[in-house]
Amino acid sequence: MGAGHGGLAVAHDLARAGRDLLIVDAQQRVGDAWRSRWDSLRLFTPRDLDALPALPFPRGDDPFPNKDEVADYQERYAREMRFPLRLGAEVRALKSTGGTFEATIDADVIRARSVVIAVGHFQAPRIPDFASRLDPSVLQLHSRDYRRARDLPEGPVVVVGAANSGSEIAVEVARERPTTIAIGTRKPLAPKRFRSPTWWKLALLRDRVFHERTAYIGWLPWPLRAGGYLGADLDAAAIAHGLRLAPRVVDAVADRVRFIDLSDAPVRTLIWATGYRADHSWIIAGGEPAATPLVPIGRHGRTPIPGLHFVRGRFLFAISRHARDVARDVRSSG
Numbered sequence: 001m002g003a004g005h006g007g008l009a010v011a012h013d014l015a016r017a018g019r020d021l022l023i024v025d026a027q028q029r030v031g032d033a034w035r036s037r038w039d040s041l042r043l044f045t046p047r048d049l050d051a052l053p054a055l056p057f058p059r060g061d062d063p064f065p066n067k068d069e070v071a072d073y074q075e076r077y078a079r080e081m082r083f084p085l086r087l088g089a090e091v092r093a094l095k096s097t098g099g100t101f102e103a104t105i106d107a108d109v110i111r112a113r114s115v116v117i118a119v120g121h122f123q124a125p126r127i128p129d130f131a132s133r134l135d136p137s138v139l140q141l142h143s144r145d146y147r148r149a150r151d152l153p154e155g156p157v158v159v160v161g162a163a164n165s166g167s168e169i170a171v172e173v174a175r176e177r178p179t180t181i182a183i184g185t186r187k188p189l190a191p192k193r194f195r196s197p198t199w200w201k202l203a204l205l206r207d208r209v210f211h212e213r214t215a216y217i218g219w220l221p222w223p224l225r226a227g228g229y230l231g232a233d234l235d236a237a238a239i240a241h242g243l244r245l246a247p248r249v250v251d252a253v254a255d256r257v258r259f260i261d262l263s264d265a266p267v268r269t270l271i272w273a274t275g276y277r278a279d280h281s282w283i284i285a286g287g288e289p290a291a292t293p294l295v296p297i298g299r300h301g302r303t304p305i306p307g308l309h310f311v312r313g314r315f316l317f318a319i320s321r322h323a324r325d326v327a328r329d330v331r332s333s334g
Contacts, residue, residue, distance in 0.1 A: 001115065001119055002024075002118035002119035003074065003085065004034075005050075005074065005319045005320055005323070006311035006312075006320070007118035008077055009320045009324055010116050010327045011023055012052065012081060012327075013323075014327050014330065014331065015081065015083065017331050019331070021083070022084050022085075022086060022110065022112075023078070023086070024086045024091060024103070024105065025089065025119075026088065026089065026119075027087060027088070028087055030071075030074050030077075030078045031075045033071075034074070038146050040172060042064050042067070043067075043316070044315065045064070045316055046064055046200050047059070047060060047065045048063075049315075049316070050317065052073075052074075053320075055080060055081075063195075063197045086105070089106070090105065092104050093282050093283075094283050094308075095284040099306070099307070101113075101114075103115065114330050114333070115307060115308050115309070116301075116326055116327075117309070117311070122275065122276035123278070124276055124277050125274070126272075126274045126276055126277045127142065127272050130252050131252060133252050134252045134253070134255070134270065137268075138269070138270055139152070140270050140272065141272065142272045142273075142274075143165045143169060146169055149175065150176060154268070155178075155266075155268025156179070156268050156269075157177045157178065157179045157267070157268065157270075158179075158180045158249075158267040158269075158270050159180070159182070159273055160181075160249050160270065160272050161182070162185075162186055162187070162230075162273075164231055165273045167230050167231075169271060170237070171237040171241075179242075179243050180244040180265045181243060181244070181245060181246065182248060182249040183234075184247075186234075187229055190229035191221075191222060191229070194229055200223070203226075204317055206224065207317075207318060208321075246263065246265065252267075255268070257270065280295045295308070301325070301326040301329070306333070307333065309326045309329065
């Protein structure tokens with residue numbers, strides 16, 4: 001399930017091992033999950049590190065590809081590898097039945113010995129309950145639905161969430177709309193070397209050797225340690241474009257949002273850059289949905305349900321590496 005980097009890397013290794021496989025994806029084209037992101041999105045990882053097995057990532061003027069380059073590369077990869085695909089097909093239920101799986105897609109049922117879920121562990125938008133108290137006149141978008149600033153209605157914009165998606169969107173929107181970004185926990189601005197392909201190769205080597213265990217050694221500089229940084233400079237946007245930096249949002253009513261310091265702000269458009277939550281309610285094992293608790297995911301993406309694996313990873317090179325571990329585990333499990 002999933003024709004992104006994870007699904008394609010798993011498919012490559014399973015096909016080489018002679019396994020029969022089918023890639024199922026809800027999008028109409030391979031790569032559409034990237035094409036639907038906001039227009040200006042560009043990857044943090046350089047193109048040399050974004051390649052899938054047996055096909056180099058195309059060269060370009062910028063060492064860091066944009067989202068459409070990734071989408072086109074994934075589509076080309078699936079085509080050149082001649083993977084069997086079923087696109088525009090959302091798996092609505094996955095049932096484990098005595099050593100096999102039944103995946104329900106529309107009116108069809110597909111049976112398989114193993115299932116690899118490579119659509120990302122966190123897929124359902126995380127939006128707080130108080131969002132329902134906003135007036136219907138307030139346009140509410142999750143960050144996955146934002147495309148460009150000029151599409152937003154005139155009036156004040158509030159972006160909730162200051163990780164990379166929220167920060168990049170807020171900086172971009174602030175150039176065209178009065179914008180406030182609500183910051184819960186602020187990440188540090190990335191060092192200049194974060195945009196260097198050479199330094200990223202060292203980060204890749206670090207992950208291969210230490211498997212991100214250096215993430216908790218705070219005194220080491222990047223890339224000797226893993227860690228989260230912001231690519232967007234919020235302070236510079238505040239000076240240049242009037243971006244307001246506000247604390248965490250705790251409530252909303254009518255056409256205003258309230259922050260934890262009891263200040264508030266008017267809002268015409270609210271963009272929830274609040275991430276995603278896991279949802280396993282569509283996975284049925286032993287006759288019962290697995291929504292509570294969620295399916296545990298262990299080493300190599302294994303789960304307690306025999307034959308069911310997840311692909312995880314933060315960056316494309318990490319997703320590809322984990323996918324190959326998953327494929328190896330699927331092969332060894334029969």
